[in-house]
Amino acid sequence: MHNAYATLDNPTWHALNTLQRHLGERDALSGRYLPDVAPFASVIEPSPEAFDALHDLIPHDGQVAIQTLAPLPAMRNLVASEIGTLMQMVAPGAPLAYDDTDLQPLGMADIPDMLQLTASARPGPFGPRTIEMGRYLGVRDNGRLIAMAGERMRLDGFTEISAVCVDEAYRGRQLAGRMMNALRRDILSRGATPFLHVLSSNVSAIALYERLGFERRQGFFLSGLRRAV
Known part of the structure; x- marks a missing residue:
């Protein structure tokens, strides 16, 4: 897919910073949806500083889910658990007729x-x-x-x-x-x-x-x- 789809490489981040900013909490480096909305979180880039910022958005007894293009790096104060792999799919064309x-x-x-x-x-x-x-x-x-x-x-x-x-x-x-x-x-x-x-x-x-x-x-x-x- 071409560069017009680039924001889909980090969709949670871009959603929380545009149309759904009212449904989450964020700072300059990280963000997450409110827990009763969705469990997803994101960072602007996979840097130690960004994951430190995300740490502060996670409750002491809570957990978030994050999708990344590469495996997560070692983090100073977060523990990661593997959930699985995702396939992202797009449908740019119109759907067929339906009832x-x-x-x-x-x-x-x-x-x-x-x-x-x-x-x-x-x-x-x-x-x-x-x-x-x-x-x-x-x-x-x-x-x-x-x-x-x-x-x-x-x-x-x-x-x-x-x-x-x-x-x-x-x-x-x-x-x-x-x-x-x-x-x-x-x-x-x-x-x-x-x-x-x-x-x-x-x-x-x-x-x-x-x-x-x-x-x-x-x-x-x-x-x-x-x-x-």
Whole structure:
């Protein structure tokens, strides 16, 4: 991918310093989302000074997740744990036609159902205030939330699709693809490019995203960080 995608090499940093600055805390070298929004943190560059600054943003009993292009260096006062590797994918083109008749916008009143679905389907981190990061869509069956997807990191020119999950009993019905295509359409209409992150080990999800028109862009290391002292 060309240089127009350069900010996606450090998306958390650029999101926290542009469109989502109100959802986190930061200084000149590091930043993190508020814990009930998302667990992600970032540094402007992987320097000892930046990781020292990030140390001060992590609660004594807390942990953050950080994605980096290279393995983390040795750090003076942070302990790292390996979570896995991520594949970042982008979808610059328009989605194919799809049926959106049963897709419903989700709001604050839906948070308990969203937390229940994500707890069972486990699409990745989802907290009480994650919905504040962007637009969310869902599908209900007799009032029960059975599928959802939404927007997570937003930075100038890019919006991440995340929390894509379907109740186990309803999988195989193309619900995930239809929700993602609806989100893609809206993101593109706002002049942004949709992107997403998926664990590199999740080959079935990567295959689905490629069928939907997403292209592999960049691999990342995903690590947990906590205070050493």
